[in-house]
Amino acid sequence: MAQIELTGNEIEMLREILKKQLSELSLETAFTHRKDFLEFLKRRKAFIEGFIQRLEGELTSGKREVVNIDRLRKVDILQGLTEGELQSIAQFFEEENVAAGVILCKEGGSAERLYVLEQGRVSISSKKSGQYDIDTPGKIVGWSFLVPPFLYTGSAITVTPSKVLVIKSPDFYYVLHKEPKMGMKVINNLAQVIASRLKGQVDPF
Secondary structure (H helix, E strand, O other), X not given: OOOOOXXXXXXXXXXXXXXXXXXXXXXXXXXXXXXXXXXXXXXXXHHHHHHHHHHHHHHHHOOOOOOOHHHHOOOHHHOOOOHHHHHHHHOOEEEEEEOOOOEEEOOOOEOOOEEEEEEOOEEEEEOOOEEEEEOOOOOEEOHHHHOOOOEOOOEEEEOOOEEEEEEOOXXXXXXXXXXXXXXXXXXXXXXXXXXXXXXXOOOOO
């Protein structure tokens, strides 16, 4: 028997695809008069329904605690998002406690994570613009995660033991594109963050 390991986000996406297929099958079933084809559609429908139930069981059994949206209200790039919008993206955030002296991002490296500082202090530096610290809760580190070519424009290292929220799932992009109004809010907020950091004559990072 073949086995495939899927992440929680992959399971969620597969479930949504199958639900759409199930809806289409229901329409076909309603308008089909051929008995043999109707039986075929019913068998396929039953299979998909059973598979969706199994996927939902996997999501429930392996579910981690979702970050409370009250914590997301403080994030600078999420300002203005509705409660429903915050709930839709809360699943992509994970809490991490990081010791002092840990490198979060490296200049020129692939931007695979976006960090939100909740506690502590992070030092950011770049060859072009020098060094500065971030110690305000809700500030982001590694915005290059959201912008092509997805390469960090600076390095970041924790100065003190810190608590951060992390996004590392590419499915975050899928949600922003699926919900363009929400995506536009995030991008507009990001533009303001970059502009405010440029005023301080530091690399926006």
